[in-house]
Amino acid sequence: MFERIAELTIRRARWVLALTVVAVVAMGALGAGAFSTLLGGGYDDPSSESSRATKVLDEKFGGETNLILLVRAADGRVDAPDARDRGTALVRELRGERDLENVVSYWDTGSSDLRSRDGREAVVLANVKGEDKELEENSEKIIDAYGGTYGKGEGEGNGDGAALTVRVGGGASVSADMGSQTEKDLVLAESIAVPLILLLLLVVFGTVVAALLPLAIAVIAIVGVFAELYVLGSVTDVSIIAINLTTALGLGLGVDYALLMISRFREQLASGATVEDAVRKTMSTAGRTVAFSAATVAAALAALMVFPQYFLRSFGYAGVGVVAVSAVSTLLVMPALLTVLGHRINSGRMPWYRPGRTSTRTPLWGRLARTVMRRPALTALPVLAVLLLAASPLLGITFSTPDERVLPEDAESRQVTETLREDFNGSEDGALHVVFDEPVGERALAPYAARLSGLDGVLRVEASTGVHSDGNTTATDPGNPALGRPDGQQLTVVSSLTPKSDAAKDLVEKVRTAPAPAGAEPLVGGADAELVDSNDSIAAELPLAVTLIAVSTFVLLFLFTGSVVQPLRALVLNLISLGATVGVMTWMFQDGHLSSALGFTPQPMETSMTVLMFCIAFGLSMDYEVFVTSRIKELHELGEDNESAVANGLGHTGRIVSAAALLIAVSFFAFGTSEISFMQMFGLGSGLAILIDAIAVRGVLVPAAMRLLGRSAWYAPGFLRAFHARFGLSESGPEQDPVPAPSAPYAKDSAGV
Structure with missing residues (x-):
């Protein structure tokens, strides 16, 4: 397939580029309307009790105070x-x-x-x-x-x-402030990320033309997904925060995949291949890796679609879209660009560029791998100890949903909420709303409201029967008749508890389990009830999402390696590195370390963003896993022993992985400048996870694990070996190149990317 794509793009290169320009213009015109269709919020499960309570409030009582x-x-x-x-x-x-x-x-x-x-x-x-x-x-x-x-x-x-x-x-004002702040943060992040990425690309490639090509792929990906989000936002609920993921991941993957292709193409040109042959070889090697690396990232992000919250589903839509458009544009547009440019890809040389030095072989990575494999336990244990120490804050992790505290302190909606909590006797903005979607008589309602008012932390319960406090009815307040209807009743439970605290969540359970009027079913809503329901629904779907990620990852890595041990090794190492990342973010954003420097308010980890960060980081770590492992497997099949295959594999892919990781980390770190704290956490956490994976996992833990596993690293039952022989994947495609001479372990092999 990749060979046929290469032939098509070589013969019709200018037509492919012309159609691409037309498509980008069309997608840009369509995607320009994305901001007008995307929404704030989306953190709640629409089938939960709190959501059903909100629906009754809207239909019968004019909605809750927002x-x-x-x-x-x-x-x-x-x-x-x-x-x-x-x-x-x-x-x-x-x-x-x-x-x-x-x-x-x-x-x-x-x-x-x-x-x-x-x-x-x-x-x-x-x-x-x-x-x-x-x-x-x-x-x-x-x-x-x-x-x-x-x-x-x-x-x-x-x-x-x-x-x-x-x-x-109020809630509506907080959402409006978050939406406007998101747009501002996006502009700032792009203004930081794009120049830095371009500068780094100039350092990596050494020429202006080569450095600009990855940005071209990134632009196509971002514009394409904006168009996708506009279409989806017109027919279903899509979160506006998906825009941030689109730009960060679009920049990162566009650069990631283009880096792989351009490096391989330039290496082929330097070896004396014609432009056409260089494109063919690039597609049959690096192109194949791009396609199946994209599949691993897409599989991890697709798991987000199992969650009922459209906030998380939106990132599944955007993430899979970014991966797909990045991969397709890399496989179609990039070979056409390479064909048209040919040797001009090395135009616009920087002072540090040296013609002919285009090999991706990096002896440093190979030497590091050999050092680790000589003493695998001695080198791996300190790294594991540091990662496990970094993961230790997970023992105290708690979760929440976004509120006004994610905004900067000077945001008006946040200041109003803080004033209400400090200067008023309980805020109705954070109250629980108990609603009945059926008739409830005054004789049954008043004792029920009085019982609720006697619960620990409750200041008062407002109902059509009166205002109740400390288990009694306040004689001087006749209540609010608007809270009662012939076909329903509403009670407002105002507490003195800190919103979204453990005590506030416990109160939700106490209200829900309090004896209700005979024959009536109360529905409990409000911010704290929404938090409880959201966490419960995510916890219920999380096993399915994790299973989908694990199974898809296992299958794809087996197809690359032919081993059942390699996928398990990759899953274990990735979980360790991700645990360290989430632990560091918990230490910072929940426990409050560095809060003054970064300007955020410590609070429990935002549930949806933590799940999203995990899926993004896991998918990208699998991306690099495919880059490295496919090369190691290829060299192993060409006859190299396990140690040489690992050292030479890392020697050829280490530079690409480290450069790609640095570039994609920059696109995420740029969101560390956000004024919304959960976007700070997402950006810093995703960038940190990528660097940990590229340096600690690929550089140390992978070679150590491969050395300790030895020949068993490539084990598979007989029937699976037969299956892999027929359907397995490799970067080199159908043709195999000769084994490099043993005397030159770092010599450039013709399959190198």
């Missing part, structure tokens, strides 16, 4: 006549907004819970209508219209000083 206006009286208390008049006018305007419902304020109810303890601030609660993108757009309109100063210079006898200051918070 927008909070924190109103401050500039000259005194909110009870002052002037502040009350302006506050009442503000509420009247809000109720006139067609995109808002359930507008409730301190000036309507007189509830002390909606007024700060110092009397200078009051709260207006509301629900922004709409779902998904419509909700985001409506929220942004309300925030733009009412945030800032209200009533300045209006009204008879009112001076500027009497104006109200309005700050906007």
